[in-house]
Amino acid sequence: MTGSPLSSVAILGGGVAGWMTAAALTWVLPPACAIRVVETTDAAPCGALSTLPALRGFHGLLGLDEAAVMRTARGTFKLGARYGGWTAPDQDHVEGFSDAGANLDGVAFHHHWLRARQRGQAGRYEDYSLAAVAGRLGRFTPPSEDPRSVLSTLSYGLHLDAAGYVAALRATAGRVQARAGGIAEVVLAPDGVIAEVVLADGERLVADLFVDTTSDGRLIGATPDGGWIDESTALPCDRLAQREVAPRANPPPLTEFEAVAEGWLRRVPLRGGDAVTLAYASDLTPDDAACSVLGGEAKIVRLRNGRRERAWSGNCLAIGPAASQMESLNGDDAQAIQSGVSRLIALLPTADGSPLAAMEYNRLMAETFDRARDMAVLRYLAATRIDPLWARARRGAPPAALAYKQAQFESRGRVVLYDEETFVEGAWVGAFLGHGITPRRHDRLADRLPADQADAALARLRGLIRQAALAMPTHAGALKDRS
Amino acid sequence: MTDHAVRNILIVGGGTAGWMTAAAVSAKLAGLPIAIRLVESAEIGTVGVGEATVPHIRHFNAALGLDEADFMRSTQATYKLGIEFRGWGKPGDSYIHPFGAYGAAIAGVGFHHHWLRARQGGDATPLEAYSLPVMAARQGRFAPPSPDPRALASTYAYAYQFDAGLYAAYLRAYAEARGVVRTEGKVADVALRGEDGFIAAVTMENGERIEADLFIDCSGFRGLLIEQALKAGYEDWTRWLPCDRAAAVPCETVEASTPYTRCTADAAGWRWRIPLQHRVGNGYVYSSQHIGDDDAAAALLAGLEGKAQADPRFLRFVAGHRRKQWSKNCVAVGLASGFLEPLESTSIHLIQVAVTTLLELFPDRGCDQADQDEYNRVMTLEFERIRDFLVLHYHANQRTGEPFWDDRRNLPIPDSLAYKMELFRDRGVVVKYKDGFFLEPSWLAVYLGQNIVPRIYDPVSDSVPDAVLAHRLKAIRGSIAETVRAMPTHDDWIARFCAAGSGTPARTVTA
Numbered sequence: 001m002t003g004s005p006l007s008s009v010a011i012l013g014g015g016v017a018g019w020m021t022a023a024a025l026t027w028v029l030p031p032a033c034a035i036r037v038v039e040t041t042d043a044a045p046c047g048a049l050s051t052l053p054a055l056r057g058f059h060g061l062l063g064l065d066e067a068a069v070m071r072t073a074r075g076t077f078k079l080g081a082r083y084g085g086w087t088a089p090d091q092d093h094v095e096g097f098s099d100a101g102a103n104l105d106g107v108a109f110h111h112h113w114l115r116a117r118q119r120g121q122a123g124r125y126e127d128y129s130l131a132a133v134a135g136r137l138g139r140f141t142p143p144s145e146d147p148r149s150v151l152s153t154l155s156y157g158l159h160l161d162a163a164g165y166v167a168a169l170r171a172t173a174g175r176v177q178a179r180a181g182g183i184a185e186v187v188l189a190p191d192g193v194i195a196e197v198v199l200a201d202g203e204r205l206v207a208d209l210f211v212d213t214t215s216d217g218r219l220i221g222a223t224p225d226g227g228w229i230d231e232s233t234a235l236p237c238d239r240l241a242q243r244e245v246a247p248r249a250n251p252p253p254l255t256e257f258e259a260v261a262e263g264w265l266r267r268v269p270l271r272g273g274d275a276v277t278l279a280y281a282s283d284l285t286p287d288d289a290a291c292s293v294l295g296g297e298a299k300i301v302r303l304r305n306g307r308r309e310r311a312w313s314g315n316c317l318a319i320g321p322a323a324s325q326m327e328s329l330n331g332d333d334a335q336a337i338q339s340g341v342s343r344l345i346a347l348l349p350t351a352d353g354s355p356l357a358a359m360e361y362n363r364l365m366a367e368t369f370d371r372a373r374d375m376a377v378l379r380y381l382a383a384t385r386i387d388p389l390w391a392r393a394r395r396g397a398p399p400a401a402l403a404y405k406q407a408q409f410e411s412r413g414r415v416v417l418y419d420e421e422t423f424v425e426g427a428w429v430g431a432f433l434g435h436g437i438t439p440r441r442h443d444r445l446a447d448r449l450p451a452d453q454a455d456a457a458l459a460r461l462r463g464l465i466r467q468a469a470l471a472m473p474t475h476a477g478a479l480k481d482r483s
Numbered sequence: 484m485t486d487h488a489v490r491n492i493l494i495v496g497g498g499t500a501g502w503m504t505a506a507a508v509s510a511k512l513a514g515l516p517i518a519i520r521l522v523e524s525a526e527i528g529t530v531g532v533g534e535a536t537v538p539h540i541r542h543f544n545a546a547l548g549l550d551e552a553d554f555m556r557s558t559q560a561t562y563k564l565g566i567e568f569r570g571w572g573k574p575g576d577s578y579i580h581p582f583g584a585y586g587a588a589i590a591g592v593g594f595h596h597h598w599l600r601a602r603q604g605g606d607a608t609p610l611e612a613y614s615l616p617v618m619a620a621r622q623g624r625f626a627p628p629s630p631d632p633r634a635l636a637s638t639y640a641y642a643y644q645f646d647a648g649l650y651a652a653y654l655r656a657y658a659e660a661r662g663v664v665r666t667e668g669k670v671a672d673v674a675l676r677g678e679d680g681f682i683a684a685v686t687m688e689n690g691e692r693i694e695a696d697l698f699i700d701c702s703g704f705r706g707l708l709i710e711q712a713l714k715a716g717y718e719d720w721t722r723w724l725p726c727d728r729a730a731a732v733p734c735e736t737v738e739a740s741t742p743y744t745r746c747t748a749d750a751a752g753w754r755w756r757i758p759l760q761h762r763v764g765n766g767y768v769y770s771s772q773h774i775g776d777d778d779a780a781a782a783l784l785a786g787l788e789g790k791a792q793a794d795p796r797f798l799r800f801v802a803g804h805r806r807k808q809w810s811k812n813c814v815a816v817g818l819a820s821g822f823l824e825p826l827e828s829t830s831i832h833l834i835q836v837a838v839t840t841l842l843e844l845f846p847d848r849g850c851d852q853a854d855q856d857e858y859n860r861v862m863t864l865e866f867e868r869i870r871d872f873l874v875l876h877y878h879a880n881q882r883t884g885e886p887f888w889d890d891r892r893n894l895p896i897p898d899s900l901a902y903k904m905e906l907f908r909d910r911g912v913v914v915k916y917k918d919g920f921f922l923e924p925s926w927l928a929v930y931l932g933q934n935i936v937p938r939i940y941d942p943v944s945d946s947v948p949d950a951v952l953a954h955r956l957k958a959i960r961g962s963i964a965e966t967v968r969a970m971p972t973h974d975d976w977i978a979r980f981c982a983a984g985s986g987t988p989a990r991t992v993t994a
Contacts, residue, residue, distance in 0.1 A: 412853070
């Protein structure tokens with residue numbers, strides 16, 4: 001290699017973003033490379049994380065034991081998310097972590113469902129997703145590795161307490177030197193890179209790479225490339241009120257999202273309590289009103305939907321809220337951090353900087369954010385509430401990529417997937433149909449299967465899935481086994 | 484089912500595109516009340532240049548339920564493990580672009596980074612020593628991949644080299660058996676509907692008028708329906724891919740057939756060599772700005788290994804694609820939709836993608852604008868990504884002093900390709916997209932095969948100690964060499980499995 005390897009990395013901020021980065025870097029950076037974390041108070045972890053199955057892959061790479069993580073972070077299982085009050089006050093749907101149905105006769109399942117639905121023979125789309133059915137029934141079992149078993153269609157994510165999760169990550173990052181501190185000044189060199197970061201107590205930090213995991217991007221915002229692309233028109237909430245309430249006896253293995261006048265309410269089951277969050281717009285709902293929606297004192301967190309134009313500039317790379325923020329309406333907490341960390345590792349710079357790697361990183365992260373944003377925006381656009389916040393969210397035109405994707409789905413159930421999608425085809429189908437966006441026609445090739453045969457196949461599948469779900473232990477029981 | 488369902492389809496033009504379309508459509512729509520007709524004229528020759536394929540053709544054949552041995556016997560097919568490129572970097576260079584990856588990732592880092600590291604440390608082993616299909620191809624050996632995903636022998640794919648005319652005939656029999664009605668004759672006129680400009684019918688020279696709900700234009704370069712009737716427009720890529728002619732000639736087989744296609748750089752373009760069971764297909768793709776037809780034909784004939792079996796045939800084309808490959812109720816497939824020179828054997832692949840995408844978006848009689856938009860988006864992306872890969876071959880040359888090649892090296896390239904090349908040169912990163920046919924191993928083969936060496940390798944490679952890396956590299960080389968030694972020769976395998984039957988000249992089988 002020409003170009004010397006990184007000899008020092010300084011991670012400013014900490015929290016989930018900082019410690020996921022630190023834990024992963026200990027695996028790939030040579031022992032000679034110093035890794036430091038300076039924990040700032042603004043980045044301290046709070047609330048709960050509702051995560052996608054992909055996070056478990058990250059744990060696998062880090063050698064993190066899932067049971068241990070769940071113990072430390074009061075973790076529960078997540079088979080998907082339930083959205084209530086979105087299409088109508090008394091209606092809800094579940095988007096589960098298993099693809100609905102199965103290809104029949106080489107045609108994607110949702111076309112068969114659409115066809116059967118015209119004859120009133122289909123039931124709900126989610127009735128064909130084992131994860132969704134088990135989730136509603138409050139049941140859980142890990143996926144089977146036998147591809148012939150219906151249990152092999154399952155996958156699951158985790159509900160985690162953020163502070164506990166940070167503790168678990170920290171425990172694996174043994175060689176990292178951590179300290180608490182405040183950032184007094186970010187000193188730029190004449191060429192715009194960070195020369196040093198001065199801490200409140202006077203310590204001057206110098207590093208080959210600075211990772212900004214602060215809550216507001218103190219470092220990246222100081223660089224010449226640190227502009228912010230605002231997304232608050234399509235995603236109207238700018239505050240989160242967080243509180244913990246008493247646990248339920250058998251909480252469903254689901255994150256629950258309820259559309260309410262002020263915004264949306266999220267309930268995440270943790271061991272020992274449910275973390276509830278209200279997302280709202282501060283100009284429409286005062287903080288104390290938000291607290292009373294939650295029924296008591298709550299921690300208020302500011303939110304600024306959007307992303308950096310460039311998350312990596314010179315020797316400074318932002319991960320987490322410093323790089324992008326988005327209402328966590330998709331249940332994809334920590335996903336943006338995970339993809340940021342993975343791509344940093346795939347494009348690891350040398351000590352003298354790697355502008356081309358940064359350019360590629362910024363392209364990938366921008367695409368990733370925009371595609372996940374489309375999913376969140378879709379949920380607002382498809383909602384039927386008419387309160388001021390909801391009407392406001394529908395005022396702007398949808399992003400072009402989402403408009404095209406929705407038009408394609410509405411036309412004939414086609415799911416367009418672009419580069420760097422977080423959500424796979426099945427997730428988009430579940431979201432579209434769940435939110436009441438239905439294609440005008442189904443794939444003609446589905447008509448090859450005689451209608452009575454198709455109906456019988458669908459009924460059999462529904463029965464099989466329900467039976468499999470009923471045979472699972474309760475979520476509470478599965479958690480007891482795991483602890 | 485709605486009242487707007489398509490009831491009949493007319494395919495205009497036979498050839499490889501027409502009959503691949505007819506076969507796939509008749510298979511996939513079986514059971515639906517849709518009549519399929521194909522009109523073609525024996526007087527209009529088919530092009531049939533695309534005799535070499537890529538591994539996806541196997542999915543296409545499998546979806547039709549074709550028996551592989553029968554198909555190979557009937558089309559004089561041989562196996563293909565990759566393409567050899569001669570003289571594309573510097574004159575005298577040779578590399579094979581294989582259908583398979585090099586080595587395997589170590590410590591989560593792509594193999595080529597470790598190879599680059601070893602190379603910087605003085606290990607001169609060429610990259611191809613870590614490719615099973617290249618090593619097998621170099622030794623003229625072939626065996627189908629192992630179905631066991633843990634086996635080294637499962638890590639490659641293969642395609643075919645076949646007689647496209649025979650393939651079309653084979654698929655014609657298949658399609659006709661599934662109810663496709665063929666009509667002999669030339670189209671004299673295309674009638675458009677006044678209200679929406681859709682095609683209403685075609686009129687044949689004998690006066691017969693054929694109506695259809697959906698028309699598929701497989702009429703070749705001229706685009707009888709899509710261009711002449713519907714004025715779809717053409718996106719011209721000559722500035723990046725200036726070759727506009729080809730001369731083609733078959734010759735006798737004189738040596739053991741190779742399980743790979745060969746593309747040899749020449750003064751004003753490149754020559755192909757495609758070994759079939761009964762003959763070798765040859766051609767010269769060239770730029771008419773840089774060489775005349777006679778000189779090109781002479782160069783082609785001079786390079787033949789065996790006796791020419793015919794006079795060279797000449798073809799003309801313009802690199803690019805129709806702006807709308809689907810317009811109103813007409814979808815263009817094959818050369819009617821666009822042309823990319825067969826440097827990477829993508830002609831038949833593009834037909835396959837077109838037919839597959841059409842079936843995925845199979846329309847109503849109204850042909851929703853949404854369906855057309857999506858089809859055109861997907862196909863344009865497919866063409867553009869292949870274009871960039873082809874331009875890379877031309878651009879990354881070190882043939883200084885030859886006017887054609889100096890231009891290719893010095894003239895601008897598409898921005899999308901420039902970006903990819905910059906990233907690779909800087910740190911060996913292959914830019915990935917979701918869509919696009921050529922994946923990382925293909926880009927690596929061409930970049931490294933044409934002497935583009937990254938400035939640095941992935942620093943994470945250094946987490947693997949030197950001795951461990953050396954041991955792993957040696958082990959991979961060793962098991963590849965061992966696996967290749969156990970493979971039969973290409974000719975042996977063909978003789979055993981799929982030799983064309985009586986009526987074709989007997990061939991010498993080498994041991």
